Amino acid sequence: MEGDTSAAGTANLHNHKEHTGFNNDDARQQYKYLAADLPFILQFIEAKAQQDERDTELQNQSKKGLSWATKFVCDAKIGDVAIAFFTWCLVIVGALQARRLRQTIATMEQTERPFMVFSNFKISNFTSAPDAAGMVKLLLTYGYINHGRSPAFVRRLNQTINAGESLPKTPTYGGYESNRFVISVGGGFASTNPVEIFLDGEVIKKLFLGEYNLWIYGHFEYTGISPFPHSHRFVLRMIFDGGDESVRFYPDGPDSYWENS
DSSP states (O other), X not given: OHXXXXXXXXXXXXXXXXXXXXXXXXXXXXXXXXXHHHHHHHHHHHHHHHHHHHHHHHHHHHHHHTHHHHHHHHHSOHHHHHHHHHHHHHHHHHHHHHHHHHHHHHHHHHHSOOOEEEEEEEEEXXXXXXXXXXXXXXXXXXXXXXXXXXXXXXXXXXXXXXXXSSOOSSOOOOOOEEOOOEEOTTOEEEOSSOEEEXXXXXXXXXXXXXXXXXXXXXXXXXXXXXXXXXXXXXXXXXXXXXXXXOOEEEEOSOGXXXXXX
């Protein structure tokens, strides 16, 4: 009975080997293949390890670029951030207010400024006799009016007479008269005594014959309540009717003689 059992057991074991397909020849063949593939497996493992190392280095560099921001966010307190933001807002608001203030001052300066304009010019004594040097003494009276909305503070004034066929292209101003008169709104600045002007008798003759014209051009500098300077430049052609004095005047001349600033 034991022999049958042994035979049966042997038969069963043999049948198991055939079912799994495992024997010594197969094992040797598998080891042979493994030994042949081992160098390629080791190369793959090494390449994978190198790639992982490069990826890690790139990640570290990326994190390093943001480290300052991360450090600031992590180290800063909520109060510090709030104070910094509030200070920045104050700077922006202050800059906007300063700009608005400059614009307001400029607007007020233009709307509330004084505005000086010539008002009355007259030349007389044309028929007087020449002196020993052949010069005729003329008398000039003048006036300016403040048409602005605030007082004008006179700085200096120049008035020049030119007689001839035409005016130079650009004016040449001689000596200036400086003073510190204050002209109220609607008030005037005028000569208290006539200004003496001397012209050659031959020039006077050509004026009466119509060969020459006579111009007066001037430059009036003044300020308002603010220290910004203002300037009034002009030129007038005096008209005669053969009498002893001019009867009227016309604004004349090129643009280089005119300014209102």
